[in-house]
Amino acid sequence: MSKISILRGGILAAVLATLVAVIATPQAAQASGQSPYVRKGSYCIFVPSGSEGTALVMGGCGLVGTMKRQDTSRTYNGHPLIFVRYGEESGPPYPYCLDNLGQASGQVRDYRCNGGSYQQLEVFDVGSGKKVLKSLGAYLGNGRHLCLSAGTTKNAALVWATCNTAASTQQFNWNP
Incomplete structure (x- = not known):
């Protein structure tokens, strides 16, 4: 050779x-054509400070503090499962994930990623590129149908609410 x-x-x-x-x-x-960000209008899920347990809001896309969607290969009842996270795999800033923590309602917060069902979101495609994101842990652990909900303005609080796929406040996308 x-x-x-x-x-x-x-x-x-x-x-x-x-x-x-x-x-x-x-x-x-x-x-x-897909963005790594979970969007609502021109805003994305955002961590206003880099500490664990922070209440999440809708904020600027692509800025430091913008949380990203992490697709998984897992599904539940035929629906894809995702995580929404912020930070690096290891080392500061440690990875934080959107977490339900067994709440029945209230503001969505971030906690260290642990891969548990309360950090997994079941994705329901409701058409026109819109997705409704349901807490897998709230359903499996407590029988609650809780979905992410937020307004379309900057700093609008991200909250857990009873799922309603027709509610525009619960429809997100990841298109640019």
């Missing part, structure tokens, strides 16, 4: 490895 053949094989392997890595990253979803 010549040095050129070995070099070509190495380059081809490197290109394939890079291509696989690019396809597996969240940016691949963005290329198809």
